[in-house]
Structure formats: C-alpha cells, structure tokens
Amino acid sequence: MATATTTAVFPLLLLFAAAVAVPSSPYLSPTTLFQNYQKMLTNFKIFIYTPAKPFTFQNPAASLFYSSLLNSPFLTQEPTEAHLFLIPFSPETSTRSLARLVRDLRINHPYWNRSLGADHFFVSPTGIDYSADRNALELKKNSVQISVFPVISGKFIPHKDITLPPVNLAARFISAVPENASTSSFLGYLKWDGKTESNFVEELRKDGDFLIDIERELLDPVENVKNSKFCLLFYAGDVAWMVEAMALGCVPVVIVDRPIQDLPLTDVLRWSDLGLLVAARGGAKRLKEVLNDVSEEKYNVMREMASAASKHLVWNEEPQPLDAFHMVIYQLWLRRHTIRYARRESF
Ligand SMILES: *[C@@H]1O[C@H](CO)[C@@H](O)[C@H](O)[C@H]1NC(C)=O
Ligand SMILES: *[C@@H]1O[C@H](CO)[C@@H](O)[C@H](O)[C@H]1NC(C)=O
Numbered sequence: 001m002a003t004a005t006t007t008a009v010f011p012l013l014l015l016f017a018a019a020v021a022v023p024s025s026p027y028l029s030p031t032t033l034f035q036n037y038q039k040m041l042t043n044f045k046i047f048i049y050t051p052a053k054p055f056t057f058q059n060p061a062a063s064l065f066y067s068s069l070l071n072s073p074f075l076t077q078e079p080t081e082a083h084l085f086l087i088p089f090s091p092e093t094s095t096r097s098l099a100r101l102v103r104d105l106r107i108n109h110p111y112w113n114r115s116l117g118a119d120h121f122f123v124s125p126t127g128i129d130y131s132a133d134r135n136a137l138e139l140k141k142n143s144v145q146i147s148v149f150p151v152i153s154g155k156f157i158p159h160k161d162i163t164l165p166p167v168n169l170a171a172r173f174i175s176a177v178p179e180n181a182s183t184s185s186f187l188g189y190l191k192w193d194g195k196t197e198s199n200f201v202e203e204l205r206k207d208g209d210f211l212i213d214i215e216r217e218l219l220d221p222v223e224n225v226k227n228s229k230f231c232l233l234f235y236a237g238d239v240a241w242m243v244e245a246m247a248l249g250c251v252p253v254v255i256v257d258r259p260i261q262d263l264p265l266t267d268v269l270r271w272s273d274l275g276l277l278v279a280a281r282g283g284a285k286r287l288k289e290v291l292n293d294v295s296e297e298k299y300n301v302m303r304e305m306a307s308a309a310s311k312h313l314v315w316n317e318e319p320q321p322l323d324a325f326h327m328v329i330y331q332l333w334l335r336r337h338t339i340r341y342a343r344r345e346s347f
Contacts, residue, residue, distance in 0.1 A: 026309040028270050037322070040333040046074045047082035049105065055090035059125040061148045061164040061324075062091070064315050066123055068325045083336040085111055085120045087143070095131050102135035117142040121332060127155030144335055146328070150235055151262045158261040162331045165264040165313040165324045166240035172314045174247040186211040187291055188253065189228030191221060196237040197255070203284035204232075210284070225250045229299065230276075230291055235260060246274070246310035251302045253291070255280050264324075265312060267331050274306045 027033050046069070057063040069075070069086070076082055089101060105120075106112045112120065121144035122128075128145065131137055140157075147156065149163035156163070187209040192201055194214050204210040211228055213221070221244070225231065231245035235256035242252050252275040254260070263271050278290050294302070312327045319325040 026269055026274055026305040028268060033268065036333070037326075037330055040330055043083075044074050044329065044333050044336070045076040045078075045082045046084050046086055046332075047076055047079045048086045048088060049109075051088040051090075052101070053090070055088075055092075057091055057123070057125060059091070059148055060167040061315065062123055062125040062146075064167065064317075065146065065164055065325060065328060068319045069329075072319070072329075074329060079109075079111060083119070084144075084332060087120055087122045087139075089122065091125055095129055095133070095136050098128065098139060099131065099133040099136040102139050106135065115142070119336070120144070121146060121335075123147075127151050127161075129155065144332065149262055149264045150239055150260070153258070156262045160335075161262070162328060162335075163262045163264045163266075164328060165243060165315070167315050168240045168243040168313075171243040171247045171310060172316060174244065174310075184227055184229045186224075186228040187288065188230045188232045189213070189224050189250065190232040191224075191238065191241055193234075193237050196234040197280055200255070200280050200283065204287075207284050207288070209288065222248060232287075234280075243310055243313045246306040246313070249303050249307045251275055251299065251306055253278055253287075255287075257281055265309075265327050265331065267334055268312065268327055269309050270305070273302060274309050275302065 048070075057066055066088075079085070087101065087105065089098065093101070102112070102117070117138050120139075120142075122139070123146045125148045127147040128136075128140055130140055145157070145161040147161065147163055149166060151161075151163060188204075189211045190201065190204065191213050201212060205212050210232075211224055213224055221241075225245060225248045228250060230253045231242075231250035232253050232255060233239055233242050233245070235254050239254075242254075245252055254275065254277050256277060257279050260277070263269075276290065276294070278287050282290075312322055313324055315324045
C-alpha cells in the first residue's frame with residue numbers, strides 16, 4: 001500500500017503519472033499472470049505426506065484451504081512428479097513434535113535433503129516459532145509457511161511465506177459496486193469492534209467527517225459504505241471486513257504503526273493502488289490530511305482497482321476460478337523453482 005509520506009511528498013508526481021498512464025489493472029504483472037495461471041492449472045502437482053493422525057483446522061480459512069486442496073486436481077500420489085510437498089500436521093503440534101516430524105522426513109524419505117525443505121510447505125494458521133533445533137529451524141527458514149492474515153510479527157518471513165485471505169461470507173454475494181462515491185457525506189467509515197485503539201477512535205468520533213459504527217449497533221454496513229469514501233480498518237482488528245469493503249467499492253485504509261509485509265496475495269495484487277496504510281500515532285488529524293491528499297482521479301482508480309481485486313480474496317465452498325483458493329495455489333506455483341542439491345553418488 002502507498003505509505004502516507006509517498007502520497008504527501010509527491011502529489012505532483014502522482015498527478016503527472018495519472019495524466020500519462022492511469023493504471024488499469026490491480027495486478028503486479030497483468031501480462032504474465034493469466035498465462036502463468038493457465039500453466040498452473042494444467043501442470044501443478046503437489047504431493048502430501050500421510051499425516052501422523054487425522055486432524056482438523058478450527059480456523060475457517062485454513063480449513064477451507066486444506067479441504068479444497070485435498071479435493072483438488074493438484075494432488076498427485078506420485079512424489080517424483082511433484083513440484084512441492086505438503087507436510088500436514090495439526091495446529092496444536094508442539095515445536096518438539098514438529099522437530100521429530102521433520103527428522104523422520106529427513107531420514108525416511110529422499111525429498112527433504114534435496115533442498116533441505118525448500119520445496120516443502122505447511123499450513124499453520126498462526127505461524128510457527130523459531131527454534132534452536134536443526135529440524136524445526138530448517139522447517140521455519142526453508143519451507144513455505146501458509147498462515148492466516150494477519151500474522152503476529154516474527155512469525156512471518158516475507159517473500160517466502162504466504163497468508164490466506166480471511167473468510168468473509170458476505171463478500172461473495174456482492175456482485176455490483178455502488179455507482180459513485182462522489183456524493184459521500186463521510187470521509188471515512190469505521191466498523192469498530194469497541195476495543196481496538198479506543199483513544200484514536202475517540203478522536204475520530206469527535207470529528208464529524210467520520211462515521212463510527214460500533215458493531216453492536218447493527219447499522220447496515222452497505223448503506224454506510226455508500227455514504228463514505230474510505231473504509232478504515234485496524235490491522236489488529238476485524239480485517240475480514242476489508243474484503244467486503246473492497247467489494248463494495250470502498251477504498252481500504254489500514255491503520256497500523258509498523259510496516260506490514262503479510263498482506264494476502266502480495267505477489268499478485270498491486271496493493272499500493274488499492275488502498276492506503278496510515279499510522280495511528282498521527283491521530284485523526286494526520287489521517288484526515290492523508291485522505292484529503294488523495295486526488296479525485298487517484299481515488300476513482302483506487303476504488304475501481306479495490307473492487308476488481310476483491311474477487312480474488314473471496315473463498316467458496318466449491319473453489320471457483322481465480323478465487324482465494326486458486327490465488328493462494330498460484331502463489332505456491334510461483335515458489336516451485338527451488339534449488340535442489342542433486343545427489344551425486346559418484347563423480
Ligand atoms: C539426509 O541427510 C542426512 C544428513 O544430514 C542423513 O543422515 C540422512 O540419512 C539423509 N536422508 C536420506 C533419506 O538419505
Ligand atoms: C453519480 O454522479 C453523478 C455526477 O457526478 C450524479 O449525477 C449521479 O446522480 C450520481 N449517482 C449516484 C447513484 O449517486
């Protein structure tokens with residue numbers, strides 16, 4: 001996402017860029033994405049080791065991802081044709097048991113040693129810890145971790161790990177974006193959980209430009225979104241709502257006091273054109289400055305891009321083309337080229 005300073009420091013540059021070429025796609029690589037996606041559909045093969053014992057995920061995104069994968073055509077029974085290997089384990093597994101699990105893979109199967117786990121991945125909704133044990137450390141540092149957005153700082157390794165978009169059931173029924181936001185009566189709308197950043201929210205409440213909806217009041221979010229230009233979200237709060245806001249054509253503004261690198265589909269979506277990151281420590285005043293700095297043209301592009309991107313963040317019971325399940329698989333496909341240390345018995 002564009003940081004506050006980028007928007008504030010280079011307004012002329014942004015205007016110039018908008019006049020020359022308005023970005024017409026929410027994707028980082030629009031020219032290769034769909035071609036590469038097709039190749040994934042026909043070629044991608046994943047091998048799953050047999051889990052030590054049956055288990056389930058309580059987290060809805062992890063559960064949907066795992067069950068969708070088990071029923072998908074990407075699985076193969078033949079490890080020699082697999083691009084990647086999934087190590088299944090219960091979310092309750094201790095670090096010690098994980099270490100034992102990896103040690104067994106290393107000894108009993110030939111695949112771990114080829115890349116020391118770099119062509120392996122695992123699903124852990126909250127992410128795994130660092131450990132001094134060699135086996136657990138290799139799993140943490142080399143294998144691809146799939147967890148649920150947002151991930152606690154320190155449990156996510158950028159460029160290697162992947163996050164699952166949170167499940168938002170309402171978002172999948174939104175097909176049309178409300179026409180225009182030019183008539184919005186509010187600058188920002190916050191669907192508040194009643195807890196997060198209460199001092200900051202108190203400041204927003206006093207400012208008539210913001211609409212604060214404490215969830216318990218059960219106001220109609222769709223009506224509120226139609227009346228607001230931006231949708232405010234706390235990184236530590238209810239991020240699942242981001243998908244619905246985007247689908248409704250509300251530009252998401254994530255409020256967080258540190259850089260974040262675990263946004264879902266970060267290899268696919270051009271987040272800097274879809275939303276904004278703003279620090280809470282600047283208070284309501286700074287937030288208003290940042291939001292008011294976004295030009296009308298830039299805003300309309302962001303709104304369009306956010307709504308176009310939202311369909312890739314939506315989960316379905318039965319996976320649909322280009323939905324959250326397929327885009328996460330696509331991110332795995334992008335990680336299939338790992339260095340394999342060829343085993344040479346003799347020279
Ligand atoms: C993998 O390498 C380790 C040494 O790090 C060795 O002990 C183990 O036997 C190897 N595994 C296989 C299947 O050859
Ligand atoms: C959209 O904006 C145009 C002018 O910019 C206005 O005439 C029209 O009524 C608006 N539509 C809605 C649904 O607000």
